[in-house]
Amino acid sequence: MPPGSGSPHLVLVGGGHAHLYTLRRLRVLIGRGIAVTLVTPDRFHYYSGMGPGMLGGRYRPEDIRIDVQSLAEGGGARCVVAPAERINSQARRLHLADGTTLSYDALSLNIGSIVADNPLPSDCIVPVKPIANLVAARERLLAVARSKPPHVLVVGGGAAGVEIAGNVRRLLRDRGDITLVASSPILHRFPPRAREVVLNALAESRIETVEGVSVKGWMDGGAVLSDGRTVAWDLALVATGVKPPALLGECGLPLAPDGSLLVDRFLRSTGSPAVFGGGDCITLAEQPLPRVGVYAVRQGPILFHNLQAQLTGKRLLPFNPQRSFLQLLNLGDDTALLVRNGIVWRGRLAFRLKDFIDRRFVESFAGKMSGAAG
Ligand SMILES: Cc1cc2nc3c(=O)[nH]c(=O)nc-3n(C[C@H](O)[C@H](O)[C@H](O)COP(=O)(O)OP(=O)(O)OC[C@H]3O[C@@H](n4cnc5c(N)ncnc54)[C@H](O)[C@@H]3O)c2cc1C
Numbered sequence: 001m002p003p004g005s006g007s008p009h010l011v012l013v014g015g016g017h018a019h020l021y022t023l024r025r026l027r028v029l030i031g032r033g034i035a036v037t038l039v040t041p042d043r044f045h046y047y048s049g050m051g052p053g054m055l056g057g058r059y060r061p062e063d064i065r066i067d068v069q070s071l072a073e074g075g076g077a078r079c080v081v082a083p084a085e086r087i088n089s090q091a092r093r094l095h096l097a098d099g100t101t102l103s104y105d106a107l108s109l110n111i112g113s114i115v116a117d118n119p120l121p122s123d124c125i126v127p128v129k130p131i132a133n134l135v136a137a138r139e140r141l142l143a144v145a146r147s148k149p150p151h152v153l154v155v156g157g158g159a160a161g162v163e164i165a166g167n168v169r170r171l172l173r174d175r176g177d178i179t180l181v182a183s184s185p186i187l188h189r190f191p192p193r194a195r196e197v198v199l200n201a202l203a204e205s206r207i208e209t210v211e212g213v214s215v216k217g218w219m220d221g222g223a224v225l226s227d228g229r230t231v232a233w234d235l236a237l238v239a240t241g242v243k244p245p246a247l248l249g250e251c252g253l254p255l256a257p258d259g260s261l262l263v264d265r266f267l268r269s270t271g272s273p274a275v276f277g278g279g280d281c282i283t284l285a286e287q288p289l290p291r292v293g294v295y296a297v298r299q300g301p302i303l304f305h306n307l308q309a310q311l312t313g314k315r316l317l318p319f320n321p322q323r324s325f326l327q328l329l330n331l332g333d334d335t336a337l338l339v340r341n342g343i344v345w346r347g348r349l350a351f352r353l354k355d356f357i358d359r360r361f362v363e364s365f366a367g368k369m370s371g372a373a374g
Pocket of ligand 1: 292
């Protein structure tokens with residue numbers, strides 16, 4: 001409970017995709033006598049599905065972000081803008097970077113993930129998570145492009161690396177050169193036809209692809225590859241998969257081998273009934289899932305129900321993940337790649353579908369600060 005109040009205290013850590021559902025329905029929780037605090041490092045949450053499009057200039061930064069502070073405060077919760085730094089699960093306390101300590105009756109973690117294999121942080125070597133990094137990367141690229149055609153290195157051949165490379169090309173138009181380096185075949189987790197289509201799209205956009213090679217060393221303006229080659233860059237964007245944030249490391253709760261919070265089918269920590277989580281920072285003990293926003297969003301309603309149920313003594317609901325999901329990759333050239341259940345299709349209509357879905361999602365949170373229950 002918050003000191004001096006008789007209400008059970010729910011602390012939401014991170015205003016990510018899995019908490020947005022709850023943030024929009026805070027009045028329901030507060031109406032049931034639950035005090036809620038949101039802890040977030042930034043008042044805005046950036047929607048990853050539109051991040052590459054923002055880098056390429058299709059969207060403005062303000063088009064792709066959700067004001068989670070306003071959602072929280074408009075719904076009657078308290079919002080503390082500071083990153084969570086340490087969880088003491090025994091004492092049920094959360095310590096924040098600004099020195100604040102919060103006691104909780106229930107804690108829900110939706111803190112996302114960070115880029116794996118991130119080299120030394122520098123203004124010119126940019127990890128693609130947090131997505132807000134792409135705002136500064138865009139400014140930097142435009143600044144370089146004013147004086148010369150930029151060399152851009154994209155590291156990582158998964159969906160994020162492909163979208164980033166395509167959208168750098170959109171930003172630079174016909175200037176500069178872009179190299180995409182991937183330690184595995186590009187899109188190796190996708191059907192072979194998707195890979196073929198994307199390799200063609202990258203070639204059409206004059207993006208050089210180097211597969212089966214990793215970056216072995218960084219120097220000022222250059223990267224040494226595992227095959228001995230050196231690639232020059234003015235800006236490097238790193239999209240080498242994700243790993244859980246450090247916050248979970250010393251929380252004293254059971255973790256999956258990759259360091260994410262291990263949860264049962266109720267999205268509850270396998271080590272504490274007071275701790276729940278959703279999105280990239282958890283692993284379902286029974287069924288590990290790919291780290292995609294689709295699952296984080298689908299976990300939202302279950303978290304909303306189970307957090308209330310935990311605090312009011314009701315029955316928890318299980319999260320039953322869907323077997324397959326629609327994948328839409330923005331290739332930066334007004335087309336998208338659509339992949340679902342063996343169907344692979346690239347086209348402008350696929351991009352329009354992605355644009356419609358993404359805009360509708362973000363716009364659904366604009367002006368929704370009163371916490372309607374719908
Ligand atoms: C370039 C790119 C494009 C992508 N495109 C898609 C796509 O089109 N579709 C798709 O399904 N998936 C996509 N993904 C994957 C997707 O980004 C993740 O699966 C998704 O963001 C997971 O949602 P999340 O809520 O767990 O984490 P996030 O979206 O990362 O949100 C986590 C939140 O936690 C907050 N936070 C972080 N640390 C702390 C802390 N210490 N204390 C408090 N708060 C904290 C952050 O501010 C953030 O708001 C993409 C990924 C990348 C990198």
